[in-house]
Amino acid sequence: MSEPQIKFGILGCADIARKLSRAITLAPNATIHAIGSRSLEKATKYAASNNFPETAKIYGSYDAVLDDPDVDAVYIPLPTSLHIKWAVLAAQKKKHILLEKPVALNVGEFDKIVEACELNGVQMMDSTMWMHNPRTGKMKEFILDPHKFGELRSIHAVFTFAADPDFLENDIRVKPDLDALGALGDAGWYCVRAILWANDFQLPKSVTALPGTIFNKAGVIISCGAALLWENGKTATFHCSFLANLTMSVTASGTKGSLHINDFVIPFEENKGSFTTSTESGFTELVTGWAPLPSQHTVMTDVPQEVLMVTEFSRLVKSVKNEGLAVEKKWPTLSRMTQFVLDAVKTSVDKGGETVNLD
Structure with missing residues (x-):
């Protein structure tokens, strides 16, 4: 019986997301469920050129990814200035967060992201592979x-x-x-x-x-x-x-x-x-x-x-989502220190x- 997979949504078409998309595909407990860009055309081309599964949803906005009820977790490779907006919103939508580094413009912004994650019981990890x-x-x-x-x-x-x-x-x-x-x-x-x-x-x-x-x-x-x-x-x-x-x-x-x-x-x-x-x-x-x-x-x-990172993050998400365990605070703590x-x-x-x- 195959391992249950965490369904990822990707916000944006950044170059680094190509590497993480491959990692999600290779991870045994993860799959790409959706991608969103400010342009539907750009997201469609990105998905095709990076071998996304045919079942992947293509959206013309970031909000649509967060509103997809089947998305368990989101990978956010957006510019750092946008992290606080989209990470907080993702947490409020109950999406677990794999966040590119640096995690914020300053620790005050990051504290607001962590607060949103804690209030909504979602796992957060930065992408330090x-x-x-x-x-x-x-x-x-x-x-x-x-x-x-x-x-x-x-x-x-x-x-x-x-x-x-x-x-x-x-x-x-x-x-x-x-x-x-x-x-x-x-x-x-x-x-x-x-x-x-x-x-x-x-x-x-x-x-x-x-x-x-x-x-x-x-x-x-x-x-x-x-x-x-x-x-x-x-x-x-x-x-x-x-x-x-x-x-x-x-x-x-x-x-x-x-x-x-x-x-x-x-x-x-x-x-x-x-x-x-x-x-x-x-x-x-x-x-x-x-x-x-x-x-x-x-x-x-x-x-x-990067596959090991996605696998570990997905394991933590599964433990929260399916097993009712508490989120692992180690990773946001290390992010904050950095x-x-x-x-x-x-x-x-x-x-x-x-x-x-x-x-």
Whole structure:
């Protein structure tokens, strides 16, 4: 007997929705039930070009998707400025929500989304795919090992990609009325999440934007970085940019070991992911090399990380919808922490690099 499937509605025809549409199709417990766009013609073409099932409903508005009684959950890849309107409305319509990142323009907006979800008993999860990769769990095992890694002391994260001229001029991520957080909200979200993840989601004491923030002519951040500090002297830094070659790296250093990953957001290959670790590293006698050498670990996965995300989200939705269980609060909590730190970085940027304390 086939597994009951959660019926998804998709709001909008964003490029990232192509990837998630594939993931929903591949997930064993999910199916695409509907898509809505501001244009019926656009939604029809999008569904056809992305191999939507013939049974998928095509709507000429977002409201029609939310009003469809058979839609269990919605995926919202709309511009960040529209998240609060459509996520709140989706919750009020009793639709569970898979929300693209950044989840909002600021934590105040996100709190209103969470409040709507809680009032209406719907599950919310942000679309940070790498969190669901089995490699992520294996890396955390190493970081938590007191004998191999010790106590975490520093983290450095980088996510950059060299956007082409058309992106820098026309993409929604460079428009102040659509995605006002720019590179900080897009690439920076992943860096901040990685830093918090490595530090077991303990919030830093303070955040300071690094010098060298670059804005486009509309005043949107297209390159920036920040330093984070914890009470015990633990530190982290990150850099995010639309202006440098594709880089997705995280380095975590502990008192006994270190971990490095070169492709943390999107693995080089979707069916496997690697990372390197080293413990009690030192130099050879003549300081001509390392001893012992770092070791590489490869974790295989039967399905891509985005499919695992959709599968887990759908499992949670099913537990609420069919089994009467409470929503899982872990995911909105992690989303809020990430947004909270992003807000602090943005405030520091706006104040010319002034340190912002996170009370």
